[in-house]
Each structure stands twice: as structure tokens, then as C-alpha cells.
Amino acid sequence: MDALEQTVKQVIQRLNLLRQGERVVVAVSGGPDSLALLHILHTLRTHWDLTLIVAHLDHALRPTSREDAAFVGRIAAQLGLFCVRERQDVRAYAKAHRLSLEEAAREVRYQFLAQVARATQATVIATGHTADDQAETVLMHFLRGAGLSGLKGMLARSRLVLPPREPDTPAEPPVDLVRPLLFTPRRDIEAYLERKGLHPVQDETNFDTAFHRNRLRHELLPLLEREYQPQLRTRLARTAETLAVDWDFIQQAVNTAWEQLAQIHPGSITFPRDAFLALHPALQRRLVRRALFTLRPLLRDVAWDHITNALFIATHGETGAQATLPGHLMLRREYDQIRIESDPVVQEWPQLSEPMTPPLDTNATFTIGDWTLTLRTIPREALDVSPFENTDRWQAFLDANRIHFPVRLRTRQKGDRFHPLGMPGDVNLADFLTAQKVPQAVRDALPLLVDANDRILWVAGVRISADAAVQETTTHILHLMFQKR
Amino acid sequence: MDALEQTVKQVIQRLNLLRQGERVVVAVSGGPDSLALLHILHTLRTHWDLTLIVAHLDHALRPTSREDAAFVGRIAAQLGLFCVRERQDVRAYAKAHRLSLEEAAREVRYQFLAQVARATQATVIATGHTADDQAETVLMHFLRGAGLSGLKGMLARSRLVLPPREPDTPAEPPVDLVRPLLFTPRRDIEAYLERKGLHPVQDETNFDTAFHRNRLRHELLPLLEREYQPQLRTRLARTAETLAVDWDFIQQAVNTAWEQLAQIHPGSITFPRDAFLALHPALQRRLVRRALFTLRPLLRDVAWDHITNALFIATHGETGAQATLPGHLMLRREYDQIRIESDPVVQEWPQLSEPMTPPLDTNATFTIGDWTLTLRTIPREALDVSPFENTDRWQAFLDANRIHFPVRLRTRQKGDRFHPLGMPGDVNLADFLTAQKVPQAVRDALPLLVDANDRILWVAGVRISADAAVQETTTHILHLMFQKR
Structure with missing residues (x-):
């Protein structure tokens, strides 16, 4: 058995990372770390009677990403392993959820891995994070001024809990995440690949480290090791290891206090x-x-x-x-x-928990926190009230003939403009909300109804847009109603 | 009341740093931080009915240090405060105890401050450490790979416990140490001095920050703030604050476990x-x-x-x-x-707990861990055994006529040479100990008897020097004997 395989085997044993007969999803980008992880676990699989499943997410962020996916498929086939590959547009996801590319990539990736785990009845996901990744993580948290939970870095085995993406859906059942290479320096991985004659692709995860993390890796860490502490990577990995023990101790005390109080x-x-x-x-x-x-x-x-x-x-x-x-x-x-x-003020206003909802079905009822929103499209003659005499701020009657469907709800963005009914033209939304005395606390999550072109049709509870106001010629009405549950 | 005085007053109240009627030794170097601290505490003294005592240690490390001492004396006189000044040769202390200049300065300074506190019946010592000092301390520990107790930085109030300098003397009674400026950025101190028209001397403590800490202050911190985190100093001070709370929690649990087990x-x-x-x-x-x-x-x-x-x-x-x-x-x-x-091997050998003892009285008995060492100088004719027939490795008979008194005990140093009795000339001590099969574990603390010129006369338990061996012409004998208690 190779020296690194032996070392990783000991880490797995010492920290009880994998259990007998466990089904393990191995996250493989095709880069050096995950390629080494896959080969090491494949060598060790008989020791714990593991079943390995290869999972690859094509983030569609680099032109060569399809080739990487094909490469991972071939590797899995060579090893005789089941392989799940998926392609997702991370850039679009980042935009829709207003996340940084790095955050979006992480969310999409872990959702994908958790799905694969559930679909294959695996109880654990293995990733190729190394001691170098750990050092970078600790340094990044340190520069942010993090406390213990950040400075402890990544854990060798932890619970993966994904928040529900849609409000009021239950969180998915948890899956564990293990990092068998967390104490292995990257140079040991490279030497291993060399010994085994393995040729990885350029690590696709490099994109998600984006600007900040790449600068830590390629500029700051080398500078600190050259000028201040030659052993910095090792030291930081060790700092993480001791702080993780302290963190766990405090966490246990918190759990006990929470259950009691x-x-x-x-x-x-x-x-x-x-x-x-x-x-x-x-x-x-x-x-x-x-x-x-x-x-x-x-x-x-x-x-x-x-x-x-x-x-x-x-x-x-x-x-x-x-x-x-x-x-x-x-x-x-x-x-x-x-x-x-x-906050009681906030309870008086509906609030979106996500920046943007999916397109709304226009004959349905949706749950938004403690509120419901009902939409219906009806012929004007079927309406039993006058659309011009609405005095309920939580209802809107809009000209369905002039709306570009589908409509969505979203929260405000910097620079939003809007043409309030009764005003001569567009105003800055932020100024308008101030003028209308909308409480500061509720503005950021206030639902805005927008059309397919992202034009604001209704500022819920405040004003409809002149562009969507019912006219004499209107034949169909979009009627919306927020109700506190 | 000045804004900074008000802020410091709140810090003292919130963290309960000073108590009603307390006697406070203020450590004043004459530099900006300690000068501001002295003036602020002087303004606030009536609020808690404090008695302030000014303490200044001249470390004798810079040519102008006597002027600084005089400056501090004048300031104290202007404020009508009792002032204790002392001059100590820190460089000599560092050499004698094999410490870095920074370690030596810290030890000498806190010993001095503790002495002043005890002499004046003060229960607390106040120092001028700022939020900037705290950030530097945290960064320094981070680069070393410290755990929680290092990363928590300095505490706003802590117990000063000085280890006994001589073996087997009890530790001195503890005094508390408070740092009222620990949350104040250095620039606020500078602005305060400006407002008050106070002119500090260049801070003498800068020497003790020596090379490493000065580089952190003047190169690394500015670089990190410019390139990675503009708020780094504030963030690190906050990291220290939260980690100190976590550390205290764990410490309490450790205290309980210690008392129980x-x-x-x-x-x-x-x-x-x-x-x-x-x-x-x-x-x-x-x-x-x-x-x-x-x-x-x-x-x-x-x-x-x-x-x-x-x-x-x-x-x-x-x-x-x-x-x-x-x-x-x-x-x-x-x-x-x-x-x-x-370790039982170690129990078979006397071990020095300090690198160098004071000069030995040559007719006395000393305690060295579990051993005693007896020295006596006697006329040769008074000896009842032959000095040439000694078979006890823990006794030595030396030619007092050829010894440059006073003698001392010290531990080995890199490059030590020695002329073993029975060998033609000098040998490397390290090689000699290996050849003589002295257990590795005891070599570093093995007592070496040296003369006033630091020449090795006896390697205890191993061999005397040919240079001090008794000769036919010897009239007086230095007899030494180690005994296990």
C-alpha cells in the first residue's frame, strides 16, 4: 500500500470518518485533490467494505468544463464505479439568488451532492479538501475577524444541512460530509499522483475560490511563509484542529443548554x-x-x-x-x-425571505411568511367591485392586457425606478418608499411585483404602477390580494 | 470630561476593572500610551477614590533612557503622585537567563511592577496596552499557530503570576493586571495627547517589540489592511474579545475538573x-x-x-x-x-531548572530539585580519603589552587568544549556526553561546574576536567558532593 494511502487510512480510523459497509458519494471535479481522493478511497474500499459513487457537477463556468465531465466519466468507468454527472448554470443561479459566484457554486454543488447521496442511499459525501485548503480557510476567516466557529476551519466529519430553498418547505434530511485529506498537504497529493501516473485536469474548483481566495493562496500565504513563518500552512492546519476540539466542547454545552432552556x-x-x-x-x-x-x-x-x-x-x-x-x-x-x-412593525408587512421567487401561477395562492398571496386573472365583467375604487392597500387590480407575463415577486435592488399611479413619471423607488413613510425595517424585504421584463407593477402595500393601472379599454384584470394568516 | 476619558470610564465600569478605593500602580514608560493612561486615570481617580502610584523601569537599553526616567519623574511630580523608578540591566539579565531581549524585558518589568505593587500595598497594576497592541498580539500568535489561549490575546483584567526565579522558593502572591486602553485604537490616544497638549517621549517599549513585532506593526499589519482587510485591527481586537469569553468558559470547566479530579x-x-x-x-x-x-x-x-x-x-x-x-x-x-x-531515568540525574545559578558559596549546601549539592574547601591534609581514588561519580575533588573563584553551575551551551581528565586535550562536550552514554533526556539540564571564566571544571556524574584535577602540589581541595534526597 502506498504511503499516502496508509496515512489516509489511519486518519479515517483515528477520527472514525467512515463506517463499515457505508455508501460514499465521492465529489470528483477531476482536479488533483479529488482525483487522488477517489483513487485512495478505491484502494481502501475493501477495508471498510465501502460502495463508492462518483459525483461530478459541471458548473458551466469554463469553456472546457464539458471535457472535464467526460474525463471524470472515463475515470469512473475505468474503476468500475457508478458515476452521476450533472450540468448547472451557476452564473444564472448566482444572479437569480443574488449570490456571489462562490456562494452560488457552493450551494449548487452541495445540493447536487446531497441529491446524489439521497438517490443512491449513501450516508456520506467525501470531498478532497486538503491541509492547504484548511490553512486558506482559517486565514480567510482570520482576516474577516471570525470567532471560534470560523477559525476552527472545516471539520473532518460534519453534518451537511442545506437550508430549504423555498420558504416553508422542510429542510432536507441531513447527510454527513467527510474530508479524509484534510491533514494532507497539497504537495503530498501531487507526489502521489506522480507516483501513480495519474493526470488530473486543472481543478475546476479554482474558479469558485474567485479573486479573494486565489489571492490568499497565490500571494498572501507564500508571502507569509517566506517572510514570517515558514511552517504557516502546517501551523494553521493545527490551529484549526485544536480549535475544532474546543468548538465541539462549547457546542455540546450549548446543545445541553438549548434543550434545557x-x-x-x-x-x-x-x-x-x-x-x-x-x-x-x-x-x-x-x-x-x-x-x-x-x-x-x-x-x-x-x-x-x-x-x-x-x-x-x-x-x-x-x-x-x-x-x-x-x-x-x-x-x-x-x-x-x-x-x-x-419585530411587531415587521409583522404588519409581508416580507420576502428570498430576493426573487419563481414565476407566479396567476390563478393560485402562495405562502409568504405569515401571509398568503392570492392571484387570479378574470374578465373585467366578472369583477364585482370597481377596480378604480380600491381602498385596501393589500389588494391590487391591474390591467392584464398590458402585463408581460409571467410575473414574479422580488425585493428591491439598488437603482430601482418605478412609475407610481398618479405621478407624472418614474421616480427612484428608494426615495418613494421614504416619502411614503414605509418603515425602514421592512423595505429590504418588501415584495415588489414585476413583469417578465423586470418592470415593477406593484409595490405591495404602497402603490400600483401607472403602467399597469386598469384603463377604460381593459378587458382582463389581474387581481392580487395579500392576507395575514 | 474629555471624550476618551469618558470612553475609558465606561470600559472600566462595564468590565469592572477597578474597584472602589483601590491602590493602582500605573506602569509609565513615558511613551504615548502610558502617558495618556496616567492622565486619564488621574482624571478618573476621584470617581473610584483611587490612589495612583507611578512606576517606571529604566531598561538601560537605549542611550536616552535616563532622560525618559527623569521625564516620568517630572510628570508624576506635576500630578502630585508618588513615583518609583528603577534601572536594570536587561541585556545582562537576558544573557544570564538565556532569554531573548523581549522575554527578559518582560520578566524584569513585571517583577519590578509586582514589587512596587507589594511595597505600596497596591492590588492592581495598570498598563497602557491599546487595541493596536492587541491586534499585533493576536496576529503574532496566529502566525505561530497558537490555540485559543494565544488567539484570545491580552485580557482586560488578569492575574499576574510570576514564576519563582530560584528553584524551590514559593511563587510570590499574585497581583492583578488591568489594561483600560485595550479597546482604544492608538490613533485615539494620539488625538487625546494632542488635545491635552501632552508630549510623550519615544516609547521605550518599542525596543522590546524587537525585530519580529516591529515588522508586524510597521510592515505586515499595514500591508494586510491595504490589500486584504481595511478594518483588520478592529476585527482582530474583536476576535480577541469574543475568544476571551470562550476561553474563560473553557477555563472555568477546566478549573472545576481539576478540583474534582x-x-x-x-x-x-x-x-x-x-x-x-x-x-x-x-x-x-x-x-x-x-x-x-x-x-x-x-x-x-x-x-x-x-x-x-x-x-x-x-x-x-x-x-x-x-x-x-x-x-x-x-x-x-x-x-x-x-x-x-x-521520568525515572531523569530521577537518576540531578537537573538544573535554570540555565545558570548564582555564584556558589564554597562552604554550603544547595538544593537542586530532588538533590542536594554540598561544597567545601579544605586543606589537603584534612582530607580523610585519597583524592586520586574517588570512585563515586557524584563526588569531585578539585585543585582549589588552580580554580578561578567564584564557581557556578550552569547547563550546556552550543559549542561547549572541555578537557576530560585522562584525555590529551579539549573535546566537544556534546560528543563527549554521547560517547559516555549520558541519557539524551538529561543532557540539557545536566549541571556543569564552571569557574569565573566560564571554563568547565566538572561535568557532574561524568568526569572532572584535567585542568582542575588535584596534583601533587595541590594544597587546598574543593570537594563537591551531589546527594539524592
């Missing part, structure tokens, strides 16, 4: 106040974070100041004192409880 | 095995570290691999299995205990 109600989470305040601040901070992510699974980033301020109110505030939190949430200090719930 | 015996520490193995690895690792530092208070650095290997033996080893640890210690897996104790 958190009471989950519809739309809010409470903690008994005395017991909460008796906890160490390291746990208090994490319980508040977990409450936020439980109430708002799609929340991306929680600022440090928000939590600090909320904890100050929880500790020192009078009964009734409250602190705003991200995700339109707030913490309220009640007599004998700490409550985290929706 | 650690049994301290003469020369060893045991843990009940089942209870120890039931602990989270984050605690196991720290209990082993604490055992090491309890048995060896002067230990400097404990390698990660040592602890990992020891924990592996503790967890998976058979009864009787053992792992070496630094400080000539070992961990042994006993039937129902984990024991940490001196």
Missing part, C-alpha cells in the same frame, strides 16, 4: 430569565444566535454588535426593554423570560 | 482514569498541561504533539504504557489512574 412557540422563542442569566456569556451569545437561526433559517450573517446589544438588554434592561436583531427580529426582556420574536 | 502527590499528579476519560478532549488536554505546569512551574513551551501522544496513551494504552512529556516528565497509564510524574 429554549421554549419554542409559534413565531417566538423564550428562555427562562434567571436560568439564562446564570449561564456563561459564551453560552448566552450562542443561544441567542441559535434562536435567530431557528426562527430565520435563511439568515446569512449576524453582526457581533447586535448580539452584544441584545445581551446587554437581557442582562441589564428593565422589564419590557427590547433590542433589535437581524432578520426583523427583536429580543424582549419580559418579567421572568427573555423572548426573541418578530 | 487532580490528586497532587509529592512529585506526581494522578487523575482517576475513568473520570478522566469521560471528559471532553478539550478538557483532557488542558488537565495534562496544567499537571505539567504544576510539576514544572518554569516550563516554557509544551508541544502539541507531546500532549496528543500522551492523550493517546491515556485513552488507548495498556496498563503500564507510558508517554514522554516535556520537563523530563512522563504520563503513565496505570490500572485505574493516569499518572504524570518524573
Whole structure:
């Protein structure tokens, strides 16, 4: 057995990464790391009686990506392994969900891998992340000013939990993620490929490291190793390893505290106040974070100041004192409880949890948080009210003859313009919302109805567009209605 | 009240840094940070009824250091404060204790500050470390590959515990250390001095930051802020703040586990095995570290691999299995205990805990770990044994007529040479110890008797020098004897 195969075998044993008879999806880009991983696991498969499934996602980001997919197919065939390949337009996905290319690629990739795992009844996905990737990850988090959970880097075995992409759909059942090469330097991988006569393609994942991460890899890390710490990559991988142990210890304490104290109600989470305040601040901070992510699974980033301020109110505030939190949430200090719930102002407005919904079926009802939206297209003569005399801000009557279907809902974007009914022409949407005294807290997630050309037809709860207003000549009406559940 | 004074007051209140009526030693180099600290605390003193004592250590490292001391004296006099100044030759101290200049300066400075605190009945020492110092500290630890305790940086209030400088003397009673400017960026200090018309001297502490830290401050941090993260200093100070909370949480758990499980015996520490193995690895690792530092208070650095290997033996080893640890210690897996104790090989040899002892009184007995060393100078005719027929390796009879007194004990240094009795001339000491089969583990701390010119007279337990061997003409004998207690 090759020396690296032996080393990886020991890592898998020591950290209990794979179990007897497990079905493993191996993520193979065709680049050096994943190619080595596949060959190593193939060599070791009999030891644990593993069944390997090769999965390759073509991100459609480079001209040669189809060739890479073909290459991975051939490798899998040579090894006699089942291979699932898929092509997805990551650029379009990034645009639709307003993500960076790197974020979009990661989301699409892990969704694909999780799908393959479920379809093949695999319980674990193996990726080729190396000690060098780990060092880069730790350095990246360090420069961002991350805390323990960032500085611990990637874990050798962790749970892959994908947030639901559509609101109100349950999260998919979890799959585990293992990284058997996490303690192996990239140069050892290269030497292994050389010894085995294996020729990888250029690693497609390089694109997703994009500008920032590529600069860390190719400029900053070499500079730091040359000038300050020759062993930096090794040291950072080790830092990650020790911090992961500390993180796990704290996480276990948080889990225990959560199970003992958190009471989950519809739309809010409470903690008994005395017991909460008796906890160490390291746990208090994490319980508040977990409450936020439980109430708002799609929340991306929680600022440090928000939590600090909320904890100050929880500790020192009078009964009734409250602190705003991200995700339109707030913490309220009640007599004998700490409550985290929706900001009441926000409850008065429907809010989109995603920047853009799929095209709307125009004879259907949709759920948007605590609200429903009903759309129907009807002949004008079937209408039993006058479309000109609507006084309900949560209803709109639009001229279906002039609308380019399909319509969608989206949130506002920088530079949005809009022609409000009753005004002579286009205005800046941001200025308009201010003039209409729409609460600051709800503007970012306020639903905007747009047509197929992304023109704004209706600013929900505020005003319809003059371009879609019903006219004398209108024969068909698009009727929309938001209702609080 | 000035804005910065107000900010610092809030920091002191929020973190409970100073208590009502406390006596505070303010460490003042005369540089910007400490000068600002002194003025701010002087303004705030009535709020907590503080008594301030100014302490200045002249490290004798720069030509202008006497002027700085005079400057600090004048400032203290202007404010009507008691001022203690002392001059110490840090370079000589560094050489005597084989420390880097930075380490030596820190040791000498904190010893001085602790002395002043005890002499003036102060319970706390205030230093002028800023958020910039904190960022540099965190960055420095990051590049070294530190874990949580390094990455947390400096604490706003911590206990100052000085290790005893002489073996077997008890550690001094602890004093607290506070850093009220730890969240204040250096530029805010500069603006404050400007507003107040205060003119500091160039900060003397810059020397002790020496080459490495100065490069971090003047080259690396600016580069990282320019190219990668404009807010890096702020981010790192915040990282330190959150990690300090996590560190404190783990520390409390370690304290509890230590009190419950650690049994301290003469020369060893045991843990009940089942209870120890039931602990989270984050605690196991720290209990082993604490055992090491309890048995060896002067230990400097404990390698990660040592602890990992020891924990592996503790967890998976058979009864009787053992792992070496630094400080000539070992961990042994006993039937129902984990024991940490001196390596038995090492117990057979006296070991110096310091690189160099003070000059030895030649008619006295000294304690060296578990051993005593007795010296006496006697006329040859008073000797009741023949100096030529000594067969006890732990005794030496030397020609006092040829020795340049005073003599000392020290440990070996790179390049040491020595003329062993019975050999034609000088040999390399390292080669000689190997040839004589002195166990590797004891060589670094083996006592060497040297004369006033640092010439080796006796390699304890191995051989005397031909240059000090008793001759026919010898009239006075220096007799030395090591005895295991």
C-alpha cells in the first residue's frame, strides 16, 4: 500500500470518518485533490467494505468544463464505479439568488451532492479538501475577524444541512460530509499522483475560490511563509484542529443548554430569565444566535454588535426593554423570560425571505411568511367591485392586457425606478418608499411585483404602477390580494 | 470630561476593572500610551477614590533612557503622585537567563511592577496596552499557530503570576493586571495627547517589540489592511474579545475538573482514569498541561504533539504504557489512574531548572530539585580519603589552587568544549556526553561546574576536567558532593 494511502487510512480510523459497509458519494471535479481522493478511497474500499459513487457537477463556468465531465466519466468507468454527472448554470443561479459566484457554486454543488447521496442511499459525501485548503480557510476567516466557529476551519466529519430553498418547505434530511485529506498537504497529493501516473485536469474548483481566495493562496500565504513563518500552512492546519476540539466542547454545552432552556412557540422563542442569566456569556451569545437561526433559517450573517446589544438588554434592561436583531427580529426582556420574536412593525408587512421567487401561477395562492398571496386573472365583467375604487392597500387590480407575463415577486435592488399611479413619471423607488413613510425595517424585504421584463407593477402595500393601472379599454384584470394568516 | 476619558470610564465600569478605593500602580514608560493612561486615570481617580502610584523601569537599553526616567519623574511630580523608578540591566539579565531581549524585558518589568505593587500595598497594576497592541498580539500568535489561549490575546483584567526565579522558593502572591486602553485604537490616544497638549517621549517599549513585532506593526499589519482587510485591527481586537469569553468558559470547566479530579502527590499528579476519560478532549488536554505546569512551574513551551501522544496513551494504552512529556516528565497509564510524574531515568540525574545559578558559596549546601549539592574547601591534609581514588561519580575533588573563584553551575551551551581528565586535550562536550552514554533526556539540564571564566571544571556524574584535577602540589581541595534526597 502506498504511503499516502496508509496515512489516509489511519486518519479515517483515528477520527472514525467512515463506517463499515457505508455508501460514499465521492465529489470528483477531476482536479488533483479529488482525483487522488477517489483513487485512495478505491484502494481502501475493501477495508471498510465501502460502495463508492462518483459525483461530478459541471458548473458551466469554463469553456472546457464539458471535457472535464467526460474525463471524470472515463475515470469512473475505468474503476468500475457508478458515476452521476450533472450540468448547472451557476452564473444564472448566482444572479437569480443574488449570490456571489462562490456562494452560488457552493450551494449548487452541495445540493447536487446531497441529491446524489439521497438517490443512491449513501450516508456520506467525501470531498478532497486538503491541509492547504484548511490553512486558506482559517486565514480567510482570520482576516474577516471570525470567532471560534470560523477559525476552527472545516471539520473532518460534519453534518451537511442545506437550508430549504423555498420558504416553508422542510429542510432536507441531513447527510454527513467527510474530508479524509484534510491533514494532507497539497504537495503530498501531487507526489502521489506522480507516483501513480495519474493526470488530473486543472481543478475546476479554482474558479469558485474567485479573486479573494486565489489571492490568499497565490500571494498572501507564500508571502507569509517566506517572510514570517515558514511552517504557516502546517501551523494553521493545527490551529484549526485544536480549535475544532474546543468548538465541539462549547457546542455540546450549548446543545445541553438549548434543550434545557429554549421554549419554542409559534413565531417566538423564550428562555427562562434567571436560568439564562446564570449561564456563561459564551453560552448566552450562542443561544441567542441559535434562536435567530431557528426562527430565520435563511439568515446569512449576524453582526457581533447586535448580539452584544441584545445581551446587554437581557442582562441589564428593565422589564419590557427590547433590542433589535437581524432578520426583523427583536429580543424582549419580559418579567421572568427573555423572548426573541418578530419585530411587531415587521409583522404588519409581508416580507420576502428570498430576493426573487419563481414565476407566479396567476390563478393560485402562495405562502409568504405569515401571509398568503392570492392571484387570479378574470374578465373585467366578472369583477364585482370597481377596480378604480380600491381602498385596501393589500389588494391590487391591474390591467392584464398590458402585463408581460409571467410575473414574479422580488425585493428591491439598488437603482430601482418605478412609475407610481398618479405621478407624472418614474421616480427612484428608494426615495418613494421614504416619502411614503414605509418603515425602514421592512423595505429590504418588501415584495415588489414585476413583469417578465423586470418592470415593477406593484409595490405591495404602497402603490400600483401607472403602467399597469386598469384603463377604460381593459378587458382582463389581474387581481392580487395579500392576507395575514 | 474629555471624550476618551469618558470612553475609558465606561470600559472600566462595564468590565469592572477597578474597584472602589483601590491602590493602582500605573506602569509609565513615558511613551504615548502610558502617558495618556496616567492622565486619564488621574482624571478618573476621584470617581473610584483611587490612589495612583507611578512606576517606571529604566531598561538601560537605549542611550536616552535616563532622560525618559527623569521625564516620568517630572510628570508624576506635576500630578502630585508618588513615583518609583528603577534601572536594570536587561541585556545582562537576558544573557544570564538565556532569554531573548523581549522575554527578559518582560520578566524584569513585571517583577519590578509586582514589587512596587507589594511595597505600596497596591492590588492592581495598570498598563497602557491599546487595541493596536492587541491586534499585533493576536496576529503574532496566529502566525505561530497558537490555540485559543494565544488567539484570545491580552485580557482586560488578569492575574499576574510570576514564576519563582530560584528553584524551590514559593511563587510570590499574585497581583492583578488591568489594561483600560485595550479597546482604544492608538490613533485615539494620539488625538487625546494632542488635545491635552501632552508630549510623550519615544516609547521605550518599542525596543522590546524587537525585530519580529516591529515588522508586524510597521510592515505586515499595514500591508494586510491595504490589500486584504481595511478594518483588520478592529476585527482582530474583536476576535480577541469574543475568544476571551470562550476561553474563560473553557477555563472555568477546566478549573472545576481539576478540583474534582487532580490528586497532587509529592512529585506526581494522578487523575482517576475513568473520570478522566469521560471528559471532553478539550478538557483532557488542558488537565495534562496544567499537571505539567504544576510539576514544572518554569516550563516554557509544551508541544502539541507531546500532549496528543500522551492523550493517546491515556485513552488507548495498556496498563503500564507510558508517554514522554516535556520537563523530563512522563504520563503513565496505570490500572485505574493516569499518572504524570518524573521520568525515572531523569530521577537518576540531578537537573538544573535554570540555565545558570548564582555564584556558589564554597562552604554550603544547595538544593537542586530532588538533590542536594554540598561544597567545601579544605586543606589537603584534612582530607580523610585519597583524592586520586574517588570512585563515586557524584563526588569531585578539585585543585582549589588552580580554580578561578567564584564557581557556578550552569547547563550546556552550543559549542561547549572541555578537557576530560585522562584525555590529551579539549573535546566537544556534546560528543563527549554521547560517547559516555549520558541519557539524551538529561543532557540539557545536566549541571556543569564552571569557574569565573566560564571554563568547565566538572561535568557532574561524568568526569572532572584535567585542568582542575588535584596534583601533587595541590594544597587546598574543593570537594563537591551531589546527594539524592
